[in-house]
Structures are given as structure tokens and as C-alpha cells.
């Protein structure tokens with residue numbers, strides 16, 4: 566018998582036939598993780614519809630909210646005050662659908678977990694069937710799929726269909742994932758399978774299922790069940806060009822990331838671009854406007870560093886992007902870190918050169934030491950991202 570510890574029934578423990586605390590407050594068999602950003606207008610409907618379709622199964626809903634300005638977290642907590650099956654994990658100063666799902670899954674003890682969007686585009690009525698098949702067929706993962714027979718995306722523009730298909734083919738080819746809809750954000754899996762993969766996950770961007778399938782060390786038993794992707798209930802999609810960039814980062818991380826951290830690759834590319842910006846600014850000021858060399862070089866350095874800061878803030882550290890006033894402190898700490906990096910760069914290069922090292926090698930060694938320093942120090946002090 567399923568007995569929920571609702572606030573509304575404070576005496577449930579006393580009256581329950583299973584009168585031990587353990588029996589009454591058993592963990593749910595299914596936790597549904599719902600990442601949210603600005604979904605205040607949807608969360609009540611999610612709770613209502615999930616409750617309506619789950620029958621007497623034991624479940625909980627974990628909303629993982631990235632401190633949405635529309636107060637989604639407060640809305641979830643208000644729902645949780647009436648129903649303890651509804652919980653909120655609120656993350657501050659962080660963004661990202663995948664990492665939100667990972668943290669939501671880590672926050673529950675349920676033996677089976679599902680991931681579902683908050684905007685009701687994923688059909689919650691599929692959840693009972695997913696759970697049943699997962700258990701009866703001994704599967705690791707069940708995917709709500711738009712691309713198996715019976716599923717679909719009615720109402721999508723031709724362009725969106727084309728982009729989605731292209732991204733799917735990229736994922737399938739690059740990461741050797743052979744299911745029809747690895748880009749789906751709607752799936753269920755056993756905790757065991759999740760625990761096996763969690764340390765290998767990239768946690769970048771939107772594609773958590775693809776991340777899981779590509780990271781698993783063993784072949785997961787997967788089944789796809791069709792569903793029809795619905796219209797968004799309320800609010801706006803967060804899909805933008807940044808999401809496409811996140812996808813590129815995920816593909817890089819899952820392929821070359823094994824050897825070099827993907828953030829370091831992007832950071833270095835931005836650095837290379839910075840050299841170009843530096844030379845252009847220098848040429849403009851010194852040659853074009855006739856300014857003095859020292860003043861031109863100093864200005865070019867500051868322009869290149871600032872440009873690099875903004876690009877890194879947008880591309881390399883999207884998930885930890887500094888905004889508003891925090892950007893000023895970030896910019897200053899970045900310039901400071903890179904200045905010390907430049908001193909180290911020149912110091913190492915001169916030291917090697919004077920020890921009879923070929924000039925190109927001396928210079929390259931200096932550049933590498935400077936780049937690694939800039940990367941490591943700015944990761945910690947500018948973007949506060951020590952671990953990843």
C-alpha cells in the first residue's frame with residue numbers, strides 16, 4: 566500500500582498499518598527530474614498531470630531550477646508545501662540543462678529516475694509504460710522517442726526538423742550511438758546504470774541522454790517508445806545559438822576531451838584569436854594613426870585581453886557566465902592573471918633562448934607555459950571553476 570507523507574496528513578504515521586517510520590517514508594520507486602529555467606507558469610500543470618497519470622505508483626518530482634528570475638523555485642516550493650512528493654533543488658550562479666539533470670538525479674534515492682522537460686512537450690502519460698517496460702524487460706534505459714514509428718513532431722517548421730535531423734546524425738556518427746532519437750530529453754533509467762556512467766559524463770549543454778549513451782563503459786540495454794512532441798504549454802524555449810555551441814563542446818569533449826580538456830582547447834583558440842586582435846589594433850594605432858609604439862602596444866594588449874575575456878565568458882564558460890557588475894571584477898582578475906602569464910611566458914622563453922635553445926622552440930615553450938597559467942588561474946579566480 567502506498568502511503569505518502571503529506572503535510573496534510575500529519576498523523577499518517579500513527580494510523581498507518583505499516584506503523585514503522587521506515588515503511589511509511591519509503592523512498593519512491595520513481596523520481597522524475599525536471600530541469601527548469603523560467604517555467605513558473607508550467608510547474609503546477611506538471612505536478613497535476615504527473616499525479617493524474619501515475620495512479621498509485623510511488624513517485625517524486627524533483628525540479629532543478631537555476632535560480633530563474635521568474636521565481637520558478639518559489640512556485641515549486643509552494644507546491645511542495647502541499648505535497649512532499651514535489652521537491653526543488655535550486656542552483657545559484659550556474660546554468661545548464663544537463664548538469665541540472667545530473668544533480669537532480671544525485672539528489673534522490675529512487676531506484677529508477679526519469680528526465681522530463683517542464684513545458685509539457687514531453688508526454689507524461691508515457692511514464693507508467695516506460696517504468697513497466699524498464700522493469701519487466703530488465704532494461705537500462707527507456708527513451709521517449711520522436712523518431713520511431715508512432716512518434717513525431719507535428720507543427721515543427723521544416724527548418725527545425727532539418728536541424729534536429731542533422732544534429733542527430735552528427736551525434737550518431739561521432740559518438741557511435743545507434744538509437745533513433747539520442748537527442749531526446751525524455752527518458753527513464755535505472756540508478757544502477759546512471760551510477761555506472763556518472764563519473765564519465767561531460768554535463769555540458771542540453772543533450773544529457775546522448776552524453777549518457779556515449780559515456781557508458783558497457784553497452785546499455787535501451788528501448789525507444791514513441792511519443793508525440795507537444796506544443797510548449799507556457800513560457801519560452803531556451804533553445805538558442807548558444808545551445809548549438811554547447812552541442813559542439815559536448816561532441817568535442819566526448820571525442821578529444823579524453824586527451825585535452827575541452828575548455829582548454831576553446832580557451833587556446835580564443836587566445837589565438839586574441840593575438841590577431843592584438844596585431845590588428847597595434848597596426849591601426851601605430852601604423853594607421855601614428856601613435857607611439859609603447860602606447861599602441863599597451864592599448865593593443867588591453868583590447869586583446871578584454872576581447873578574450875568576453876569571448877571566454879560567452880563560449881568557454883557559458884555555464885558559469887558572469888553577468889552585470891560581476892563582469893567588472895571578472896575582467897580585472899582576468900587581466901591580472903594574464904599579465905602574470907605574460908611575464909612567465911617571456912621569462913621562460915628568454916631563459917631557454919639564453920640556454921641555447923632554438924628560438925622558435927623557446928618562444929613556443931613560453932607561449933604554452935603562459936597559456937596553461939592563464940587557463941588555470943582564470944578558471945579558479947575569474948570563473949570560480951576549480952574542478953572542471
Ligand code: GDD
Nearest residue numbers: 600601602631660661662665682683748749750802803804
Ligand atoms: N535548470 C535548467 N538550467 N533548466 C534549463 C536550462 C538551464 O540552463 N535551460 C533549459 N532548461 C529547461 C527548460 O526550462 C525546460 O524545462 C527544459 O530544460 C527544456 O528546455 P526548452 O527550452 O523547452 O528546450 P527545447 O524544447 O527546445 O528542447 C527540448 O526538447 C528537445 C527534444 O526532445 C530539450 O529537452 C532537448 O534536450 C531535447 O533535445
Ligand code: MN
Nearest residue numbers: 682684686802
Ligand atoms: Mn521545450
